[in-house]
Amino acid sequence: MNYALARLSKKFDASGWVKATTARIFEKALEYAKGRPVWVNADIPDDGTVRGSRLQRTLLSIGRAAANLAAWYGVYVTFQCHSSHRCPLCGGELEELKAKRTRVMRCECGFREDRDYIPFYHWLRALGLPLPKHPLATLPNDPEA
Numbered sequence: 001m002n003y004a005l006a007r008l009s010k011k012f013d014a015s016g017w018v019k020a021t022t023a024r025i026f027e028k029a030l031e032y033a034k035g036r037p038v039w040v041n042a043d044i045p046d047d048g049t050v051r052g053s054r055l056q057r058t059l060l061s062i063g064r065a066a067a068n069l070a071a072w073y074g075v076y077v078t079f080q081c082h083s084s085h086r087c088p089l090c091g092g093e094l095e096e097l098k099a100k101r102t103r104v105m106r107c108e109c110g111f112r113e114d115r116d117y118i119p120f121y122h123w124l125r126a127l128g129l130p131l132p133k134h135p136l137a138t139l140p141n142d143p144e145a
Contacts, residue, residue: 018058022065026073038075042066043119045081082122084115088131094118104139114139 029038044063050056063079070077085094087107094105096115103115113121113135121131 018061019065019069022062022069023073026069026075029075030073038073040066040070040075040077041123042077042079043081043123044079049081080123080126082119082126084118086122087111088118088121088125112139 026038026040029040042063044059044066050059066077066079069075084105086092087094087109089111090107090109092107092109094107094111097104097106104112105115105118106112111134114137117136120136121134124131
């Protein structure tokens with residue numbers, strides 16, 4: 001009985017899961033880069049934003065693990081949060097469309113994208129890089145598609 005409990009507690013250890021998942025992300029990024037430098041932006045809210053929430057410890061531990069593993073893997077990592085409610089093209093307020101299992105955001109200028117991808121566009125703009133064609137992927141259950 002004690003062995004089973006110890007095994008289960010080790011299996012579901014949150015800090016081990018965070019480190020393993022973060023390492024897997026960096027390994028995949030290095031694999032895709034094929035020897036080129038890798039730059040990862042972790043869109044993790046600051047301590048004041050998540051203070052008192054259930055996610056506070058998890059998000060902050062992901063940030064610490066990312067910083068430590070980035071040094072180990074030789075990956076440059078930044079921690080910048082970008083809005084998913086502002087249009088990356090015109091800066092206007094985005095409107096959320098009602099869809100199942102997706103959060104599709106739309107702007108008056110014609111921009112449409114899954115809410116989870118919008119910070120990526122802001123990050124590219126901050127770097128001075130060209131924005132990709134949108135949407136990045138097919139928007140499942142898009143009410144206007």
